Amino acid sequence: MMTNEELKTRITELIPGATFEEGGEWLNIHVEAGSWPDLAKQLHDNPEYRFDYLFCLTCVDWKTHLTMVYHLTSTEFRHTIVVKSKLDSGKPEIGTVSNVWKTAEFHEREVYEMFGVNFLNHPDLRLLILPDGWEGKNPMRKDFEDPVNMIKL
Amino acid sequence: MYRNTEIVYESSQNPSIGGAGEAGDLVINVGPQHPATHGVLHLVLTLNGETIKKVEPHLGYIHRSIEKMCESLTYRQFIYVTSRMDYLSAHINNQACALCVEKGMQIEVPERAKVIRTIMAELTRIASHELWWGAMAMDIGAFTPFFHAFREREAINDIMEETCGARLTMNYMVPGGVMMELHPDFQRKVKDFIKQFRDKVHEYDELVTGNIIFRNRMKDVGILSKEDAVSFGCTGPTARGSGVSCDIRKLYPYDAYDKVQFEEVLETGCDSLARYMVRIRELHQSISIVEQLIDNIPEGDFQAKTKAVLKLPKGEFYTSVETARGELGVYIVSEGGTTPYRIKFRSPGFSNLSALDTMARGSKLGDLVAMMGTLDLVIPDIDR
Amino acid sequence: MWSLTNIANSIHNWLNEQFSPTWALIFEMVIAGVAVIGLFALLGLILVIMERKVSAWMQIRLGPNRVGPKGLLQSFADTLKLLVKEGLTPGGADKLLFNLAPVIALVVAMLLMAPIAFAKDFQFWDLNIGVLYVSAVSSLMVISILMAGWASNNKYSLMGAMRSGAQIVSYELSAGLSVLAIVVLTGSLNISEIIYSQADGWWIFKGHIPVLIAFVIFIIAVTAETNRAPFDLAEAESELTAGFHTEYSGMKFALFFLAEYVNVFIVCAIGATIFLGGWMPLHIGNWEGFNHAMDYIPSSIWFFGKTFFLIFVIMWFRWTFPRLRIDQLLNLEWKYLLPISMFNLLLVTAMAILKWHF
Numbered sequence: 001m002m003t004n005e006e007l008k009t010r011i012t013e014l015i016p017g018a019t020f021e022e023g024g025e026w027l028n029i030h031v032e033a034g035s036w037p038d039l040a041k042q043l044h045d046n047p048e049y050r051f052d053y054l055f056c057l058t059c060v061d062w063k064t065h066l067t068m069v070y071h072l073t074s075t076e077f078r079h080t081i082v083v084k085s086k087l088d089s090g091k092p093e094i095g096t097v098s099n100v101w102k103t104a105e106f107h108e109r110e111v112y113e114m115f116g117v118n119f120l121n122h123p124d125l126r127l128l129i130l131p132d133g134w135e136g137k138n139p140m141r142k143d144f145e146d147p148v149n150m151i152k153l
Numbered sequence: 154m155y156r157n158t159e160i161v162y163e164s165s166q167n168p169s170i171g172g173a174g175e176a177g178d179l180v181i182n183v184g185p186q187h188p189a190t191h192g193v194l195h196l197v198l199t200l201n202g203e204t205i206k207k208v209e210p211h212l213g214y215i216h217r218s219i220e221k222m223c224e225s226l227t228y229r230q231f232i233y234v235t236s237r238m239d240y241l242s243a244h245i246n247n248q249a250c251a252l253c254v255e256k257g258m259q260i261e262v263p264e265r266a267k268v269i270r271t272i273m274a275e276l277t278r279i280a281s282h283e284l285w286w287g288a289m290a291m292d293i294g295a296f297t298p299f300f301h302a303f304r305e306r307e308a309i310n311d312i313m314e315e316t317c318g319a320r321l322t323m324n325y326m327v328p329g330g331v332m333m334e335l336h337p338d339f340q341r342k343v344k345d346f347i348k349q350f351r352d353k354v355h356e357y358d359e360l361v362t363g364n365i366i367f368r369n370r371m372k373d374v375g376i377l378s379k380e381d382a383v384s385f386g387c388t389g390p391t392a393r394g395s396g397v398s399c400d401i402r403k404l405y406p407y408d409a410y411d412k413v414q415f416e417e418v419l420e421t422g423c424d425s426l427a428r429y430m431v432r433i434r435e436l437h438q439s440i441s442i443v444e445q446l447i448d449n450i451p452e453g454d455f456q457a458k459t460k461a462v463l464k465l466p467k468g469e470f471y472t473s474v475e476t477a478r479g480e481l482g483v484y485i486v487s488e489g490g491t492t493p494y495r496i497k498f499r500s501p502g503f504s505n506l507s508a509l510d511t512m513a514r515g516s517k518l519g520d521l522v523a524m525m526g527t528l529d530l531v532i533p534d535i536d537r
Numbered sequence: 538m539w540s541l542t543n544i545a546n547s548i549h550n551w552l553n554e555q556f557s558p559t560w561a562l563i564f565e566m567v568i569a570g571v572a573v574i575g576l577f578a579l580l581g582l583i584l585v586i587m588e589r590k591v592s593a594w595m596q597i598r599l600g601p602n603r604v605g606p607k608g609l610l611q612s613f614a615d616t617l618k619l620l621v622k623e624g625l626t627p628g629g630a631d632k633l634l635f636n637l638a639p640v641i642a643l644v645v646a647m648l649l650m651a652p653i654a655f656a657k658d659f660q661f662w663d664l665n666i667g668v669l670y671v672s673a674v675s676s677l678m679v680i681s682i683l684m685a686g687w688a689s690n691n692k693y694s695l696m697g698a699m700r701s702g703a704q705i706v707s708y709e710l711s712a713g714l715s716v717l718a719i720v721v722l723t724g725s726l727n728i729s730e731i732i733y734s735q736a737d738g739w740w741i742f743k744g745h746i747p748v749l750i751a752f753v754i755f756i757i758a759v760t761a762e763t764n765r766a767p768f769d770l771a772e773a774e775s776e777l778t779a780g781f782h783t784e785y786s787g788m789k790f791a792l793f794f795l796a797e798y799v800n801v802f803i804v805c806a807i808g809a810t811i812f813l814g815g816w817m818p819l820h821i822g823n824w825e826g827f828n829h830a831m832d833y834i835p836s837s838i839w840f841f842g843k844t845f846f847l848i849f850v851i852m853w854f855r856w857t858f859p860r861l862r863i864d865q866l867l868n869l870e871w872k873y874l875l876p877i878s879m880f881n882l883l884l885v886t887a888m889a890i891l892k893w894h895f
Binding site for chain 3: 189203290292293294295296300301360361369370517518519520
Binding site: 024025026052053054055056058060061069071075078082101102103105106107110128129130131139140 | 210211212213216218220221381383384385386388397398399404468469470471473480482484486494495497499503504506507508511536
């Protein structure tokens with residue numbers, strides 16, 4: 001088990017451009033969308049961290065931009081990090097990590113339809129939950145309006 | 154004339170079935186209305202005779218977008234919606250949300266509330282595993298276990314009804330503790346139940362576990378290797394059947410789990426039988442946890458004093474608990490208001506289901522039913 | 538003494554007094570036909586209520602208890618409901634085959650009724666190859682299932698029919714070989730001769746262990762042949778929704794349902810006849826007094842008692858065991874039951890030649 005400080009130094013070595021966010025329970029790392037798939041592979045494969053378990057993959061719509069949030073932990077060392085990546089809300093694109101963690105395949109499909117994030121190189125990026133032929137906006141975005149089914153409080 | 158008997162005669166790219174069918178493949182829909190899916194799960198199977206070539210889940214038939222709903226509900230209100238996710242572990246869902254709000258607001262929960270929560274959660278786990286046991290036996294063709302399981306489950310439901318007023322969606326946990334005092338008969342009833350359970354549990358093994366047909370149906374079926382289990386994010390008994398230590402109650406104890414003695418059940422078979430055995434052994438662990446706590450409920454408040462309107466500070470909060478199906482994570486992003494800005498439920502069923510394709514390829518159609526039985530899928534939990 | 542034989546004879550005599558022999562024969566045929574259909578319907582109703590009560594008893598619940606005394610008229614109500622329900626034919630179905638299949642299932646079950654001896658000297662048709670006739674006709678059952686599965690234009694039905702084809706054809710062999718064991722011992726295919734050969738004791742007691750093995754194999758094989766759990770792969774409601782009769786409703790479904798129960802009755806009757814002496818009371822060697830006392834119990838009670846005991850055993854299987862998988866089912870037959878029953882037949886033959894049986 002590595003402490004947050006140790007993890008921080010190691011990850012700075014790995015990717016010099018990363019910025020960190022303090023205060024949370026776990027170490028939050030901000031990475032560029034372009035460098036994420038490579039970093040993910042290293043985080044997963046490197047025997048010092050072994051982040052082999054992606055337990056939460058989601059996206060937050062901040063109106064100005066989207067943020068992808070990946071919660072990673074190691075079943076061996078039990079240390080946890082949170083990786084975040086800012087995406088442009090007009091044309092959100094990020095590389096897939098489904099080749100690193102298989103669970104990402106389904107979670108990315110969910111984020112794809114709910115937030116409209118395009119996962120590059122995803123093997124099977126289709127609608128999972130929404131009905132076939134769904135057109136229009138992505139339901140989990142903050143600007144989504146459905147006058148029939150949504151009740152404004 | 155047999156136009157609906159969709160045997161694919163030539164290679165075709167059909168978008169609705171999501172991939173190429175080879176000549177001779179049989180594509181069938183299991184669900185959304187099917188006896189073995191226990192709800193509205195829709196699986197599109199590509200079969201070669203009886204052998205499964207591909208399983209493709211189509212979700213969303215019961216998707217209510219609980220995450221979106223929660224964005225417009227206050228921190229007191231949103232907990233009640235979560236009972237409708239994994240309705241068989243309703244207490245534990247509520248508990249997860251309550252814990253997350255408590256973590257954000259740094260509320261100190263009274264000891265009594267912690268113990269009550271733990272007892273309730275374990276009773277819920279027993280009830281859920283009972284239902285799973287009956288339903289899984291029914292999937293592989295044995296009807297009788299269902300009624301034997303419901304005999305015990307009914308006793309738990311009666312206890313829940315007395316204390317919480319509901320039998321399925323209990324809504325008993327609130328931020329800061331539990332909603333109301335225990336029923337005066339609670340301890341006696343729970344002890345009666347423990348006695349009844351201990352008297353009857355041997356029937357489970359006699360009726361199902363030791364049955365030669367059952368063992369043949371389960372052994373070496375639906376292999377999920379340890380690496381795959383971690384990679385697919387499987388948790389709960391599904392992963393513990395593959396030898397992955399992932400019991401949140403042990404790893405990150407919450408409520409009163411650090412005060413009780415219990416063992417994390419691990420099996421290394423990686424097959425359906427291992428997952429079955431994990432759940433059966435968990436029943437015994439849960440009953441022992443309840444037994445340790447039931448006589449030791451401390452006196453005191455059942456709820457911490459909290460403000461009428463809860464406001465979480467700006468930030469992000471994540472808690473996870475062990476439901477009957479695995480790790481349920483609650484991820485709240487707060488902007489400092491009375492409602493969450495974004496909430497994400499990391500549901501165990503969703504990840505467990507994603508492993509189904511890998512498990513099922515190459516086995517027979519009958520095996521698929523056995524596998525789905527041992528995955529213990531609850532569809533509202535997957536769809537949320 | 539009041540017995541089925543006396544009633545049959547008195548009707549026969551009365552008809553011959555009243556009418557010319559030709560007309561008497563025609564009337565007798567009509568009466569026999571009506572009797573078979575009536576028996577058929579009655580058996581179906583009794584077996585359905587029995588199954589529901591047996592399952593309720595095993596599942597610690599009450600079972601049907603509203604219609605009639607203790608719910609005994611429940612199956613009448615069910616039949617009435619099925620009669621007035623619309624019998625749908627799916628759009629893409631082959632109408633002729635689809636509607637013919639349940640009728641064939643019923644006709645096969647009725648044909649099987651013919652050689653069964655219900656009581657002493659009470660048999661519709663005592664033909665000299667009774668056992669062969671039963672095995673031949675009962676294998677026609679698979680045709681109705683295949684027809685139903687194919688004509689339904691439903692993938693589940695088709696898979697159920699394919700499973701059922703593989704299953705019935707394989708288990709015919711074991712059932713046939715285990716029946717053959719008794720045929721070797723008696724030296725006759727005639728059902729009444731087989732029964733009379735058990736006048737000094739039933740074959741299951743006289744035949745040592747080989748006959749016991751044949752009996753067990755017979756029970757397993759006929760459970761599979763009638764598509765009952767744990768071999769109900771043709772229906773397999775948790776895998777194939779309802780298998781070959783997924784698309785059937787109303788009376789067409791009821792005919793399949795009825796045929797299944799009558800088939801269970803028939804195979805149990807055959808089992809009781811061949812291994813347990815049919816209507817023959819429990820006789821032990823030359824204990825004259827005991828044998829005489831046993832003869833006071835009417836032969837029809839012996840027959841139905843044994844048959845319903847076997848039916849109860851088959852129901853017991855259904856409500857206790859999980860279902861097998863298709864490859865395990867075929868493995869069980871081709872790798873275990875068939876070799877065992879072949880070897881067993883050799884043993885029985887040796888036993889018959891050396892006169893080692895009682």
